[in-house]
Amino acid sequence: MAKVLLLALDPVFAAVIEDRLLVSGHSSTLVAEPVVAVSICTEGQADVLVMSMALPGVSGLETIRQLRQQTETSSLPIVVLSANDDSASRIEALRAGAEDYLSLPCDPEELLLRLDRLLGKKSAPPVLKGDLTSHPIWELLQYIQQSAKTGDLRISGSKSSGRLQLQRGRVIAARWEKLHGRDAMLAIIGMKEGRFQLTSGQPAVAGQARPVVAGQTQPEGLQITEMLMQAAWIEDQLAKRRRYSPATSAPLERLINSLPTIEEAFRFLPIEAVFERLGQERGLRLYDLMTAGFAAPEKIRLAVTWLAELGVVSPVDESLSQQAMSTTEISSSVVLDVAVNSLLSAARNAGFDVTALPCLLLADPGAWPELQQLPASVPGFLRNDALRALVEQTQQGRGGSATFKTDLGKLSLHVQPLSGARQLVEAIVPVCAGVLLWLDSAEEMELVKRVIERLEGSSGPAAGMLVACTPAAQKAAAELTAKTQKWKVSTHAPRSLLGVMRLLQPRAN
Numbered sequence: 001m002a003k004v005l006l007l008a009l010d011p012v013f014a015a016v017i018e019d020r021l022l023v024s025g026h027s028s029t030l031v032a033e034p035v036v037a038v039s040i041c042t043e044g045q046a047d048v049l050v051m052s053m054a055l056p057g058v059s060g061l062e063t064i065r066q067l068r069q070q071t072e073t074s075s076l077p078i079v080v081l082s083a084n085d086d087s088a089s090r091i092e093a094l095r096a097g098a099e100d101y102l103s104l105p106c107d108p109e110e111l112l113l114r115l116d117r118l119l120g121k122k123s124a125p126p127v128l129k130g131d132l133t134s135h136p137i138w139e140l141l142q143y144i145q146q147s148a149k150t151g152d153l154r155i156s157g158s159k160s161s162g163r164l165q166l167q168r169g170r171v172i173a174a175r176w177e178k179l180h181g182r183d184a185m186l187a188i189i190g191m192k193e194g195r196f197q198l199t200s201g202q203p204a205v206a207g208q209a210r211p212v213v214a215g216q217t218q219p220e221g222l223q224i225t226e227m228l229m230q231a232a233w234i235e236d237q238l239a240k241r242r243r244y245s246p247a248t249s250a251p252l253e254r255l256i257n258s259l260p261t262i263e264e265a266f267r268f269l270p271i272e273a274v275f276e277r278l279g280q281e282r283g284l285r286l287y288d289l290m291t292a293g294f295a296a297p298e299k300i301r302l303a304v305t306w307l308a309e310l311g312v313v314s315p316v317d318e319s320l321s322q323q324a325m326s327t328t329e330i331s332s333s334v335v336l337d338v339a340v341n342s343l344l345s346a347a348r349n350a351g352f353d354v355t356a357l358p359c360l361l362l363a364d365p366g367a368w369p370e371l372q373q374l375p376a377s378v379p380g381f382l383r384n385d386a387l388r389a390l391v392e393q394t395q396q397g398r399g400g401s402a403t404f405k406t407d408l409g410k411l412s413l414h415v416q417p418l419s420g421a422r423q424l425v426e427a428i429v430p431v432c433a434g435v436l437l438w439l440d441s442a443e444e445m446e447l448v449k450r451v452i453e454r455l456e457g458s459s460g461p462a463a464g465m466l467v468a469c470t471p472a473a474q475k476a477a478a479e480l481t482a483k484t485q486k487w488k489v490s491t492h493a494p495r496s497l498l499g500v501m502r503l504l505q506p507r508a509n
Contacts, residue, residue, distance in 0.1 A: 002119045004028045005046035007037040007063075008055050009081065012414060015401045016428045017050070019356035019412050020108045026115075027152065027199075032056065034063045041073045048118055050111070053082040053093065061096045068097035077118040081106065105426035128198040132157075137189055138228055140196060145169040145224040149200055157194030161405065162187065171222040177385075178293035185222055186296035189231040234298050237305075244309040245301065248290070251283040251316040252304070260310055269303040270295040278313055291383075336378055336387075337406060339498040344408040346505035347433040350461045354409030359434045359504050360424075361415045362451065366440025367467070367493075368417045374497040375402070375415065390415065399424075418444050418451075429454040434463040434504025436494070439473035449480065456484050463506045469493050 004026050006014050014030050021028045029046070031037050034055050040046055049067070053060035060080065067073040078100075080093045085103030093101050100114050130140075137155070144153065148169035155162045162176035162184060176184035238245065246252060259275050273294055278284055286304055290297040307313045344354045363371035372394040381387040386402040390413070393400025399416030416424055418437075425447065429435060435455050437448065455464045464487035468477035474491060481487040494500045 002026045002047040002115070003045060004115065005037060005040055005049045006030045007034065007049060007051035008032050009050070009052050010423070012399060012401055012416065012424055013427055015403075015412060015414070016358060016424075016431075017108055017111065019358055019410075020112055020431065022356045022410075023353050024112055024116075027154075034058045038063065038066060038073075041067060041076055042070060044072065046076065048077040048079065048115060050079045050081065050115070053080055053084070053089075061092065064093065064096040064098055079111070079114060079118070081111075105423035108427055108431060127200075130196055132191060132194050132196060135196070137191060137196075138231075140198070141189070141224045141228060144198070149198070151198065151200040154197045154199075155188055155191055155194055156196075156405065157191055160187075160191070161194075162191070164188065169224070171224060171227075174222060176296075179296065182222060182227070183296040183299065185227050186231055186234075186299060189227065190296070190298050231298070234302050238298070238302055241302075241305045241309055245305040246286055246308060246313075246315050248287045249285055251285055252278055252313050253282045253316050254278040254313055256312055260312065266302075266306055269299050269306065271303045271306060274300060274303045274307065275312070283316060336384065336404075336498065339501045340404045340411050341406050341408050343434070343501045343505055344406065344411055346507070348408065350433070350506040352433045352460060352506065354411075356410050356412060358412045358414065358428055358432050359436075359501075360428055360432050361413070361436045361438075361500065362418045362421060362425075363438040364418045364440055364444050364448075366443075367438040367469075370493060371415065371438050372397075374494065374500060377496045378498065418447060422447060422450070425451050425454060430458040432458070432462055433460075433506050434465070436465045436467065436500055436504060438467040438493075439477060440470055441472055445476065448476075452480055452484060452487060456486055458486075461506045462486055463504050464488070465490060465503045467493060 004021055006017060006028055009017065009030070011030075018028045018030065029040065031040065034057065037049065037051070041049060051060060051063065055063060060082075064078060064080075067076060067078065078098045080098045080101045081104055082089060082093070082101065083104045084090075090101045090103075099118055102111060102114065132140075132155070140153070143149075144166060146169070150167050153164040153166060155164075160177055162174070164171050164185065165173040171185060174181055174184040174188065176187040179187055254275065257279070259272065262269075262271055274289060277289065277292075286301065289304065290300050292300075294300075295303075304313065343359070344357060347357050348354045361371060361374075375381065375387055375390045375394055378384070378387055381391055386404055390400045390402035394415055397417075399414065399421070401412060401414045404411045404413065414424070414428065429451055432455065435451065437451055439448065452464065452466075455462055464484070466477045466481055466487055466489045468474040468489055468491060474489070477489045481489055490503070494503065
């Protein structure tokens with residue numbers, strides 16, 4: 001598995017590339033600033049750089065020359081993506097030191113082939129995979145420490161995922177959802193179910209200092225033994241105070257306005273943050289606090305339990321402390337998961353790789369206002385990070401993407417206005433399992449034809465749905481799909497995002 005660094009690519013196109021890299025067994029990191037990319041490359045954290053020529057502040061040529069002038073990055077493979085397809089721009093980039101040059105829009109599969117060629121001489125690092133139920137996380141971390149592993153550990157559960165970067169048996173960086181550092185590592189240690197993948201990199205040369213960019217410091221290592229002991233201490237303290245711990249679903253209230261003195265042993269907990277949040281919003285649940293992303297979930301649980309033990313907080317209604325989450329919340333979460341799993345299952349049965357499965361929703365200007373409302377049609381979308389982000393993106397009048405992870409795989413849903421989506425059409429449509437194209441008028445016909453052609457010519461039984469609700473759109477749809485195999489026409493507007501997922505299910509041959 002190679003580490004691919006993506007610099008300042010269009011975010012939607014970058015999401016497509018990241019999905020395809022994951023399917024191909026590579027990892028990827030997306031950064032927007034050239035100085036950050038140079039730092040990562042200098043530290044040896046990238047095997048290849050894929051960069052846009054349109055960069056903020058510094059030109060793409062200057063960035064390439066800077067990398068080539070440094071000993072650490074003089075031989076780093078660099079692939080340039082540019083909207084300029086003239087020979088002069090290509091020659092200029094290659095002379096500056098780029099290994100390869102692709103003009104946009106480009107096919108993700110072609111980019112992957114170019115990357116494979118550049119990385120062909122690199123030996124594949126050893127990979128260890130498994131299930132956390134058979135290999136608990138504490139056991140895995142102890143193995144990493146004892147064997148002084150260098151590389152990456154990725155943990156994926158049904159609802160969350162995390163990553164640890166390792167160097168000689170120490171954790172030099174940790175990430176879990178929105179968290180970084182110690183809290184991220186504690187959250188990862190708290191994962192009881194899921195899958196792991198440990199990729200070993202080349203061990204660092206003894207005594208060789210890692211280069212540091214001006215203004216930046218080297219990451220502080222996290223001692224595995226120390227973090228395991230802290231996690232065990234938190235678990236032990238929770239067990240001792242179990243009778244004070246409110247149910248995850250119970251609405252809470254703050255009973256007093258002054259915070260008691262916090263004992264020394266508990267000062268690392270987010271007690272003050274919990275106290276303030278409960279003062280600002282009566283009725284917050286432990287679930288709401290634990291998923292807010294300001295600290296490791298078990299630290300938040302212990303902070304709430306400690307406050308409850310002292311009588312600072314209490315359930316709004318004691319009878320609610322034994323109740324489960326509301327039927328609406330449960331059904332909303334379950335319905336979304338069922339819809340995603342149903343689509344992934346159908347795609348897998350049809351022969352698609354569901355490790356990173358892309359689907360695309362497009363609408364012409366007249367239909368876009370209706371399409372952009374569909375993500376918000378899912379009940380309880382505010383409590384789903386992916387959906388909430390998608391709603392925020394689409395409500396701003398632009399396209400967006402959301403990734404839904406389940407035990408079956410990962411669905412990447414891209415929602416875009418048709419206008420200005422030509423690059424996305426060229427890049428993503430051929431690898432999609434499903435495309436919904438919503439027409440309101442007979443405008444943008446050239447691009448509409450291109451969408452239909454690209455999906456029709458793709459490999460695999462992808463599903464194409466052309467929504468045409470007006471007479472003009474219906475006439476155009478009938479003509480466009482007359483000789484196609486993968487496209488169907490619907491004269492009824494979809495009423496929900498979940499309904500769209502059902503429409504996009506491919507059929508096995």
